[in-house]
């Protein structure tokens with residue numbers, strides 16, 4: 001049996017939809033994929049956090065020059081994390097080309113994201 005999960009993530013890492021908007025999005029998803037089994041869940045967490053997709057981790061690449069920054073990324077996440085694993089500032093300077101960017105702009109190859117919803 002193959003289980004497929006569909007994650008719908010906001011583009012903005014601090015976006016949190018109003019409840020009515022969230023409910024409308026769930027209704028739209030149910031119309032889009034009526035044959036899907038299981039539940040539709042909306043995670044609305046109190047602060048920005050890494051949304052771990054659970055599997056298929058394929059690394060992290062620089063959003064500017066595409067260098068592999070996976071080794072640096074783990075340390076950058078640990079440094080930026082506040083209590084509870086949430087993030088205040090997402091600002092980072094990538095080690096390969098020294099460009100200022102943010103943790104949500106990192107190319108996560110397989111769609112990891114930093115978000116609230």
Ligand SMILES: [Zn+2]
Pocket residue numbers: 062063064065066067094095096097098
């Ligand atoms: Zn770079």
